[in-house]
Amino acid sequence: MKRALIWLPLGLFGVFFAVVAAGLMRPADTTVHSTLVDKPLPVFQLEPMVPGKPGLASGDFKSGRPRLLNVFASWCIPCIAEAPQLMALKARGVPIDAVAIHDKGPAIAAFLRRNGDPYAAIGDDSRSRVQMALGSSGVPETFLIDGRGRIVRQYIGDIRADQVDQIVRDVAAAK
């Protein structure tokens, strides 16, 4: 018994070493994923953000067609990087609506003039209320909503060029 116990500290150190080494080699994923995926879109109603474009309500997502809901802001740099991909998605027939976080109408209008306007509707979420209701923790994020108003997927961060084909397939599959 005593003889076996003498190896215990070394054994414990081995375990400790393995845990630390594993943590160093595979850094923790600190992305906060929404836990509302596979659940219905929360109920909301937002005022229009820019003149000539409607605001956004959760009821708009029960049209029978899947849509993307993009959470963005004019002050968000990755949103500029994402804009061409959203334009490409729009060109391929994917309907996109948006929620603008902490923003003002003129700033959004300028953003759309500069980077293109892929949105069918933009809701004014000046105090992040809808963002929080969605379980979204930053900009940009995009949610895929099926035709019955259920959240199918969440894309965290700016959409890259190599994601566009997959998203078109995801949208087609969400019917």
Next chain:
Amino acid sequence: MSLSLALLLTAATATPDYGNMQLPDARAEAQARALMGELRCVVCQGQSIADSDADMAADMRALVRQRIARGESPEAIRAWLIERYGDYVSYDPPLSGATALLWATPILLLAVGAWIARSSFRKRR
């Protein structure tokens, strides 16, 4: 519930900036503050929303204060956020398979301590 949420969402711009302003009722403010110290800012993840200067944290504080002012219990607000962001958003982790070790460790360590103390007291005699 869904109707009241919709009303709340549309009425958001008319209410005062509770992200950076205390509630008039001191007891409600104390309740809100206790909860804000236990909620994680999802942007600046090492901080509570009470500590953080991020816009999102201010929005989360406003949400907490408005709901407390409407008479919602702190636990209901915590549950609402956990439903959306997962257990990660709360600094008071619930007991589950993943956190069982976390909760059991103090008891296990006490037991080990008692065992060591017992054997060392015995030797002295």
